[in-house]
Amino acid sequence: xxxxxxxxxxxxxxxxxxxxxxxxxxxxxxxxxxxxxxxxxxxxxxxxxxxxxxxxxxxxxxxxxxxxxxxxxxxxxxxxxxxxxxxxxxxxxxxxxxxxxxxxxxxxxxxxxxxxxxxxxxxxxxxxxxxxxxxxxxxxxxxxxxxxxxxxxxxxxxxxxxxxxxxxxxxxxxxxxxxxxxxxxxxxxxxxxxxxxxxxxxxxxxxxxxxxxxxxxxxxxxxxxxxxxxxxxxxxxxxxxxxxxxxxxxxxxxxxxxxxxxxxxxxxxxxxxxxxxxxxxxxxxxxxxxxxxxxxxxxxxxxxxxxxxxxxxxxxxxxxxxxxxxxxxxxxxxxxxxxxxxxxxxxxxxxxxxxxxxxxxxxxxxxxxxxxxxxxxxxxxxxxxxxxxxxxxxxxxxxxxxxxxxxxxxxxxxxxxxxxxxxxxxxxxxxxxxxxxxxxxxx
Numbered sequence: 001x002x003x004x005x006x007x008x009x010x011x012x013x014x015x016x017x018x019x020x021x022x023x024x025x026x027x028x029x030x031x032x033x034x035x036x037x038x039x040x041x042x043x044x045x046x047x048x049x050x051x052x053x054x055x056x057x058x059x060x061x062x063x064x065x066x067x068x069x070x071x072x073x074x075x076x077x078x079x080x081x082x083x084x085x086x087x088x089x090x091x092x093x094x095x096x097x098x099x100x101x102x103x104x105x106x107x108x109x110x111x112x113x114x115x116x117x118x119x120x121x122x123x124x125x126x127x128x129x130x131x132x133x134x135x136x137x138x139x140x141x142x143x144x145x146x147x148x149x150x151x152x153x154x155x156x157x158x159x160x161x162x163x164x165x166x167x168x169x170x171x172x173x174x175x176x177x178x179x180x181x182x183x184x185x186x187x188x189x190x191x192x193x194x195x196x197x198x199x200x201x202x203x204x205x206x207x208x209x210x211x212x213x214x215x216x217x218x219x220x221x222x223x224x225x226x227x228x229x230x231x232x233x234x235x236x237x238x239x240x241x242x243x244x245x246x247x248x249x250x251x252x253x254x255x256x257x258x259x260x261x262x263x264x265x266x267x268x269x270x271x272x273x274x275x276x277x278x279x280x281x282x283x284x285x286x287x288x289x290x291x292x293x294x295x296x297x298x299x300x301x302x303x304x305x306x307x308x309x310x311x312x313x314x315x316x317x318x319x320x321x322x323x324x325x326x327x328x329x330x331x332x333x334x335x336x337x338x339x340x341x342x343x344x345x346x347x348x349x350x351x352x353x354x355x356x357x358x359x360x361x362x363x364x365x366x367x368x369x370x371x372x373x374x375x376x377x378x379x380x381x382x383x384x385x386x387x388x389x390x391x392x393x394x395x396x397x398x399x400x401x402x403x404x405x406x407x408x409x410x411x412x413x414x415x416x417x418x419x420x421x422x423x424x425x426x427x428x429x430x431x432x433x434x435x436x437x438x439x440x441x442x443x
Contacts, residue, residue, distance in 0.1 A: 020317070023326050024310045028303065031333040035302040038340040042299065045344065046292040052108040053212075060103065060112050061154030061209035065280055066094070067217035068147035069161065069202060070180060071123060071188060074139040075270050085131060085138060086179075087198060087268045090124040092220030098229035100285055107348050111231070111285035112211040114156070120203035121220055125195040127267035135193040143190055146173075147206070148183035148217075154209040161186060161204040179272055215282030218258035221267060225281075228253040233286045240281035256281055291347045297399040298356075299340050305391060306336050308416065309367075312387050315423055316380060328374055332367055339363040353396075360392040 057063070071087040096117035102109045145161060145168060152172075159170040168186035190197040216225050218240070230251035236242050240262065242254040258281065260267060265274035309332065313324055339359050347355035364385050372381030398408050 021314065024314055024329060027326065027329050027333060028307050028310060031306050031330075031337060032303060034334070034337040035299055035306075035340065038337065038344070039296070039299050041341070042292050042295050042344055045348070049108050049292065052105045053110050056103050056105060056110045056112070057211040060211055062151040062211060063213045063215075064115070064154060064208060064210035065148070065150045065215045065217065065277060065282075066117070066206070067149075067180070067219060067276060068145075068183065069119070069204075070146045070148075070219060071143060071198065072146050072180065072185075073143040075133065076137050076139060083271050085128075085133060085268065085270045087123065087127045088219045088221070089121045089202075090127070090221050090267075092119070092121040092218075092223045094119050094216060094223075094225040096227055098214060098227055098231065098283070098285075100229055100231040109287065110211055111287055112209065113214070113229075113231075113285060115206075115208050115210060115214055117206045118203070119206060120201075122201045123198050125198040127221075128195050128198055130266065131268045131270065133270055135195070138192075140190040140192045140194065143188045144185040145170075145188045146180045146183045146185050148180045149208060150182060151208075151210065152182060152184065155184070156207040156209060157205065159184060159204060159206060161202055163188075163202050164200045179274070179276055213282060213284040215280040216256075217276055217280050218260075218263050219276065220258075221260045223256070223258045225256040226254075227283060229283075229285075231285050235284040235286040239279045252283075254283065291344070291352055294352050294399055295340070295344045295347065298343060298395065301395050301398070302337070302340065304413075305339075305395065306333055308391060309333075309336060309388065311420065312384065313371075316383075320380070322375055322380075324374070332370065335363055335366050335370070353400075356392075356396055360389075360396075364388045364392065 069089065072084045073087070075083045075085045094117055096115055099114040099116070101112055103112050104110075145163075147159065147161075147170065149155060161168045161170065168188065170184040170186045173181065173183045173185055214227075216223070228251065232247070232249060232251055234247060234252045234254070236245065236254065240256055240258050243257050245254040246252060258279070263279040265276055310329060313329065313332070317323060339362075342359035342362060343355060346358055349355075367388065368381045368385040371384050372378045375381070394412050398412065401408050
């Protein structure tokens with residue numbers, strides 16, 4: 001018998017595909033470095049947007065919280081520090097309109113508004129009777145009516161409150177630090193012990209500028225708020241959801257009703273013992289294009305896209321007896337990473353969905369052309385393009401589904417793993433090291 005003329009195969013010849021698989025895994029991990037750098041860019045751009053939002057809000061008006069009116073009577077207690085007895089209204093009704101607009105600085109937009117409110121209601125001496133203080137300990141002559149607003153620079157009118165047909169003019173706040181330190185006040189002198197003077201009706205108009213959101217404190221024993229606006233993307237995620245709401249292409253209208261049982265503070269108290277803003281409610285002018293949030297979601301799936309793309313190429317190598325150099329894998333991986341820089345830069349200029357489509361088409365087109373040229377096969381290039389289009393489409397659906405993202409992602413990954421496992425069962429692993437066998441190793 002004649003000796004074999006085939007030279008003995010080395011360890012690398014026998015295990016070439018296993019070594020290639022190991023190199024691919026290492027490349028996937030290495031390519032996570034540029035995706036981490038892109039993630040840093042997203043955070044940097046997001047921080048820049050927050051800075052611009054803060055700058056515009058500072059000049060126009062910050063997020064506003066409306067609290068009041070409240071009667072405050074100085075309390076001469078055991079300490080040398082002046083405290084106040086606070087009395088809240090029996091009923092509070094707020095009706096108003098939010099007139100929105102967008103202010104831009106560079107590529108960044110901020111939602112701002114002008115608010116026109118009409119506030120009315122009444123006070124009752126019953127609230128004072130619940131206080132466990134002696135009337136003689138109160139400085140009735142120094143009593144004031146307070147209206148708190150987060151950013152007083154946004155006030156757009158001289159506030160005049162009608163109290164039992166008497167007009168009360170408001171002035172800047174002179175109270176020390178406390179729960180109503182950011183407020184305007186009107187003198188409300190009363191005769192010592194004259195609790196009946198607390199019974200009265202009030203109404204006044206309040207105009208102010210603000211940005212992003214407007215909130216209200218449920219200080220009335222019954223608080224009712226009705227707002228309407230031309231803003232078409234409101235968000236009502238606060239302590240109390242609206243009792244009624246309407247949102248359409250013309251804007252929104254919403255009403256709230258809160259009772260004193262829904263909050264964590266009483267109708268009257270002394271000192272600074274309660275957080276009156278814990279139960280605030282209202283509306284946020286939501287900007288629908290959350291570019292950086294969506295981009296952050298997308299980049300979390302970078303390892304999945306890179307890993308599955310490389311796996312597709314690896315299986316093509318096995319089935320077609322082709323060979324891609326590790327450098328070619330690296331170039332394809334870098335193209336996949338550049339997708340995210342394209343996505344963030346384009347989405348800052350246009351709608352996120354359209355930006356995602358443009359970035360994915362550019363990335364997939366580049367990889368398809370490169371694959372067809374490298375492997376000299378248009379058919380393989382088109383196959384890769386179809387697979388990547390399905391993959392990018394799946395990722396977009398997942399990142400767009402806020403509440404169902406985990407469920408859809410889990411089911412999608414399960415199906416992808418099932419397909420990979422099925423394909424792997426068709427590979428004749430015993431022939432991988434036999435380079436002299438020209439038959440397909442997928443059966």
